[in-house]
Amino acid sequence: MNKALHTQTNFDRLNLLIDASILAVVFFLPLSLDIATTFLVTGSLIWFGKMLISRTWELGRLPFDHILALLILFGTLSIAASPDRFFSFYNYGHLMGRYVLLYYLVSHNVKSFEQIKRLVGALLASAVIVSLYGFYQYILGVDANSFEWVDAQQFPDLKVRVFSTLQNPNLLAGFLVTIIAIAIGLGLQLTAGDQKVSMLALVMVLGGCLVLTYSRGAWVSLAVVIGAYGILYDRRILWLLLVGPAVMLCFSEVSSRIVSIFHPTDTSSTLRLALWHSTLAMIGDNPFSGIGWGAYWLVYPQYDFFINDESTVIFHAHNMYLHLAAETGLPGLGAFVAFMYCHAHTAARLLRESHPAWVHGLLTGLVVAILGLAVSGLTDHILFSIQLSMLAWLLFAVVIAVKQAEVGIQTKNSYNVQQEKNIVERNT
Numbered sequence: 001m002n003k004a005l006h007t008q009t010n011f012d013r014l015n016l017l018i019d020a021s022i023l024a025v026v027f028f029l030p031l032s033l034d035i036a037t038t039f040l041v042t043g044s045l046i047w048f049g050k051m052l053i054s055r056t057w058e059l060g061r062l063p064f065d066h067i068l069a070l071l072i073l074f075g076t077l078s079i080a081a082s083p084d085r086f087f088s089f090y091n092y093g094h095l096m097g098r099y100v101l102l103y104y105l106v107s108h109n110v111k112s113f114e115q116i117k118r119l120v121g122a123l124l125a126s127a128v129i130v131s132l133y134g135f136y137q138y139i140l141g142v143d144a145n146s147f148e149w150v151d152a153q154q155f156p157d158l159k160v161r162v163f164s165t166l167q168n169p170n171l172l173a174g175f176l177v178t179i180i181a182i183a184i185g186l187g188l189q190l191t192a193g194d195q196k197v198s199m200l201a202l203v204m205v206l207g208g209c210l211v212l213t214y215s216r217g218a219w220v221s222l223a224v225v226i227g228a229y230g231i232l233y234d235r236r237i238l239w240l241l242l243v244g245p246a247v248m249l250c251f252s253e254v255s256s257r258i259v260s261i262f263h264p265t266d267t268s269s270t271l272r273l274a275l276w277h278s279t280l281a282m283i284g285d286n287p288f289s290g291i292g293w294g295a296y297w298l299v300y301p302q303y304d305f306f307i308n309d310e311s312t313v314i315f316h317a318h319n320m321y322l323h324l325a326a327e328t329g330l331p332g333l334g335a336f337v338a339f340m341y342c343h344a345h346t347a348a349r350l351l352r353e354s355h356p357a358w359v360h361g362l363l364t365g366l367v368v369a370i371l372g373l374a375v376s377g378l379t380d381h382i383l384f385s386i387q388l389s390m391l392a393w394l395l396f397a398v399v400i401a402v403k404q405a406e407v408g409i410q411t412k413n414s415y416n417v418q419q420e421k422n423i424v425e426r427n428t
Contacts, residue, residue: 014050017386018043018109019118020089027122030130030175031165033387037098044101045110046287057107062400068341072096072331083299091294095386099393106397113359113405116398120182120362123394124202127179131209134164134172138212160202162212166387173218174211174269174382178369178391181225185365188233199306217379221372228368272318272379274306279317281305282326290329297384299326316384320377323384343396344370346403353406366399 012234021043028036062068075092082088103414110116142160161169180203187199210218223241281292281303291299300314307314317323325333347366355363364425373392376382 011050013052016111018050018105019047019115021046022106022109023118023122026119029123029124029390029394030126030149034373036098036387036390038280040098040102040105042243043109044105059104059379060108061121062104062107063403064223064339064342067335067342071332071335071339072100072194073288074328074413078245078290078293078328078332080292081286081289082295084295085292087295087298088292093296095389098386099389102397103360103393103397104388105402106394107400108197110401111404112399113356116362116405117358119401120186124179124183125178127183127206130164130172130175131205133211134162136213137162137164142153160212161214162209164209165205166385168385169213170215170217170380171211171382171385171388173213173215174221174376174380174385174388175391176213177218177221177372177376178388179226179396180206180210180222181369181372182362182365184225184229185363185368186230186358187362189361191357213218217376220379221376224295225368225372228371229364232368271306275314276319276322278303278305279319279322279326282320283330283347283372284324286329288329288331290325290327290332296323296327316381318380320381320383323381340370340374341398343399347399350399350402353408359366362398363402366395367394 019421021039024039025036027044028039032135039338047058075096079085079088079092106119108120140161142162163169163172166172183199183203183206187196187203190196207222223244226240226244228239230236230241249408284301297313297315301310301419317326321333321337324336328336344367347363347370351360351363351367370392373383383392
């Protein structure tokens with residue numbers, strides 16, 4: 001008996017270490033990719049070690065394993081079409097391995113609402129730090145022209161664009177829109193007044209930093225997020241689609257960027273259109289096999305109809321859907337879109353169940369956040385960033401974690417009901 005108790009205590013300690021590793025991954029993900037990766041590997045090794053010690057294989061089937069298998073298959077097959085197979089093979093294993101490992105680590109080890117609450121708290125806390133550092137950059141001054149992030153002739157007043165810990169203003173903006181979507185969902189469902197105020201303050205901090213990125217695509221995504229909440233929760237929220245831009249138009253740098261959304265004449269917009277033209281040509285020549293995972297920058301010079309400069313390296317198509325179709329073929333694109341849709345649809349279905357208010361808010365936030373990522377993919381490819389791709393896979397895993405936590409509660413309740421029936425039968 002003592003031996004069994006000692007073994008269980010050791011397993012409990014391992015579970016705590018795995019849980020701590022997951023929280024560390026989530027917290028450091030937008031702050032430092034290297035640190036997040038270290039904790040991802042550490043947590044995974046502890047998890048696999050636990051399975052070896054217990055001789056129990058914990059990798060049970062998840063709802064969308066079959067779609068994930070297709071996504072992995074099409075990505076693997078695309079390597080054969082790459083002009084540099086070794087690079088594509090290394091890049092594919094390095095990135096897809098990381099995403100799948102995070103997905104399974106979270107899905108199989110986050111099993112309760114309490115764990116999910118801690119995970120979300122770590123993500124929100126990290127987002128605050130990211131935003132505060134963005135404000136620090138704005139005060140310090142980050143020359144947007146030196147990074148070639150702005151057409152100086154089109155936007156002469158725009159001197160500073162913040163990027164915080166995410167290398168690029170558009171990547172920071174994509175991260176902020178995703179977290180804002182989740183924060184709004186939580187804020188609308190929280191009942192305590194102080195909690196609502198705290199969440200409102202968080203949204204304002206994140207939103208203020210988002211404005212300072214001057215990312216037009218992210219602003220459009222945020223408008224979609226607000227529109228979605230207006231439809232799903234309260235139509236009065238839709239007034240923000242008028243009030244927000246009206247306030248932003250009072251600032252010259254912001255107003256010029258907003259107007260350019262409807263009249264895109266700057267070099268950034270022109271380049272995007274040219275890249276889409278080139279990418280469509282790639283897809284037309286390689287509709288099924290693709291050009292190879294991660295090989296866009298290698299193949300682009302053959303389809304360069306605009307820049308005509310061999311020294312210029314273009315890493316992605318500034319459109320998530322075109323980029324995925326180009327590199328992994330239309331089947332690869334279809335598998336990823338299906339994977340994304342199934343998780344959003346599952347979160348939407350879970351909204352029909354009876355949950356604590358914050359869980360309902362989280363699920364709504366997850367649906368809207370995934371929608372925001374889908375919309376942003378029309379004008380950019382922020383998932384080209386390893387950090388933001390890991391964030392997307394983390395959100396998918398959280399959907400599965402909520403589903404499994406709900407199943408666990410239902411199973412426990414059914415067990416308790418059966419136990420009560422057995423006691424009544426024995427007494428009678």
